[in-house]
Amino acid sequence: MRSRNTRRGMAVAAVLISGGLVLAGCGGSDDGGSSEASGTSPGEGKSECEQLTQFGDLSGKEVSIYTSIVAPEDQPYKDSFKLFTECTGAKVAYEGSKEFEAQLVVRVKSGNPPDIAFVPQPGLLKTLVEDTGKVVEAPKTVSDNVDEFYGEDWKAYGTVDGKFYAPPLTANVKSFVWYSPKMFEEKGWDIPTSWDDMIALSDKIAATGIKPWCAGIGSGEATGWPATDWLEDVMLRSAGPDVYDQWVNHEISFNDPAVVKALDEVGGILKNDDYVNGGFGDSKSIASTEFTDGGLPILDGKCAMHRQASFYAANWPEGTDVSEGGDAYAFYLPPMGEEFGNPVLGGGEFVTAFSDNIEVQALMTYISGGEWVNEKGKATTNGGFVSANKNLDIANVASPIDKTSVEILQNPDAVFRFDGSDLMPGAVGAGSFWKQMTAWIGEDQSTQDTLDNIESSWP
Numbered sequence: 001m002r003s004r005n006t007r008r009g010m011a012v013a014a015v016l017i018s019g020g021l022v023l024a025g026c027g028g029s030d031d032g033g034s035s036e037a038s039g040t041s042p043g044e045g046k047s048e049c050e051q052l053t054q055f056g057d058l059s060g061k062e063v064s065i066y067t068s069i070v071a072p073e074d075q076p077y078k079d080s081f082k083l084f085t086e087c088t089g090a091k092v093a094y095e096g097s098k099e100f101e102a103q104l105v106v107r108v109k110s111g112n113p114p115d116i117a118f119v120p121q122p123g124l125l126k127t128l129v130e131d132t133g134k135v136v137e138a139p140k141t142v143s144d145n146v147d148e149f150y151g152e153d154w155k156a157y158g159t160v161d162g163k164f165y166a167p168p169l170t171a172n173v174k175s176f177v178w179y180s181p182k183m184f185e186e187k188g189w190d191i192p193t194s195w196d197d198m199i200a201l202s203d204k205i206a207a208t209g210i211k212p213w214c215a216g217i218g219s220g221e222a223t224g225w226p227a228t229d230w231l232e233d234v235m236l237r238s239a240g241p242d243v244y245d246q247w248v249n250h251e252i253s254f255n256d257p258a259v260v261k262a263l264d265e266v267g268g269i270l271k272n273d274d275y276v277n278g279g280f281g282d283s284k285s286i287a288s289t290e291f292t293d294g295g296l297p298i299l300d301g302k303c304a305m306h307r308q309a310s311f312y313a314a315n316w317p318e319g320t321d322v323s324e325g326g327d328a329y330a331f332y333l334p335p336m337g338e339e340f341g342n343p344v345l346g347g348g349e350f351v352t353a354f355s356d357n358i359e360v361q362a363l364m365t366y367i368s369g370g371e372w373v374n375e376k377g378k379a380t381t382n383g384g385f386v387s388a389n390k391n392l393d394i395a396n397v398a399s400p401i402d403k404t405s406v407e408i409l410q411n412p413d414a415v416f417r418f419d420g421s422d423l424m425p426g427a428v429g430a431g432s433f434w435k436q437m438t439a440w441i442g443e444d445q446s447t448q449d450t451l452d453n454i455e456s457s458w459p
Helices: 049-057 073-078 082-089 100-109 122-132 140-147 152-157 183-186 195-206 225-240 241-248 257-270 285-286 296-300 310-315 357-370 374-378 400-410 428-443 447-457
Strands: 003-004 008-010 062-067 091-096 116-119 168-173 176-179 212-213 303-307 329-332 346-355 416-418
Touching: 049 082, 049 357, 062 100, 062 357, 073 082, 073 091, 073 374, 082 091, 082 357, 082 374, 100 122, 116 122, 116 357, 122 346, 122 428, 140 152, 140 357, 152 296, 152 346, 152 416, 168 310, 168 400, 176 310, 195 212, 225 241, 225 257, 225 303, 225 346, 225 428, 241 257, 241 416, 257 346, 257 428, 285 310, 285 428, 296 303, 310 329, 310 400, 329 400, 346 357, 357 374, 428 447
Parallel strands: 062 091, 062 116, 212 303, 346 416
Antiparallel strands: 116 346, 168 346, 176 303, 176 329
């Protein structure tokens, strides 16, 4: 969310772009006629259109996109499709919805699917493939692009039962702690480099009367996903990537002692009223605080730290100096020891097609190739865009935190793991896991009951 997230792709306010997003193609006549009138094809002679020329002139065709990404984050996406229209003549109709996670499966099963959906969870992709039978395998042009521009793990996340369906769209790094560099300098606080240092710093800050942490897990239908990120990050640090993989794949139970230990560690922060929830209330207030608002009290000096992904950069108010010496920035969530190195938790979204029409194949090819990521980077002028695409020029990424994230994702030696809830079956990852973590915080449900309830829900 979650994009989406993520997350993971996250649900925000619903908006339908009336009549679709109409993007003008080059080579067409001024009165809206096709490029046939001038005897040229859209994008003819443009090097960045080279891969798309194989699809021919698509003027008069339209591709519908359904997603959880809405205003203001939607505009850079719309802008990033301008080159596609210039190259092919096809238009893009963009629809964002707060109820995306709940409505996508309903729409597909009822025979009203979009041409393309931006799916923030591989678990949801698996559900769509297995439960609806309507997801279309990616064409060879898309598969070849992913082989060229992404690491093997990313292709695996878009694969179900040995068939490749969904290329990556965006990515994010979740293992960050947001803070105020100005506040830290004023108070004489140092950025912690180990988990023990971070806990010692939390105690030091709490002793001053300032809450060391603030948090929010509210996200509409997706409420709870930020709490799952906390547990996943700690699992990577306390149990290591191998056990993390076993947990995600249900090779160990959801309530395994390693998971109990990790969630209790998270509770040492999020359920500690001496630590939270600066600017909002006690620990239970985390459940009713929107994730978009969770870190904002840092700017008022009401809390000091907020664990959230790279995409949180877009949530700071206009005028906030997001930089290493500014009002807000982020440091890497420290490891718990040397045994497992410096693991990185991340997420992303995937482009899922429900049509094999030629214009849909063309758009899938454009998004999965080397051009779209740079168009999207240049269009996202305020930051908040990250991709694991190897062709992404870091110079086209706006913010320092995004540049750092891209460097992490493009590093072949990074110990990277995808968001666990996004890899789990949809009934768990986007269902019981979210709901039970919300109860764990909002109702002070016990660690054991929380994990037992999730384990019993596994399909």
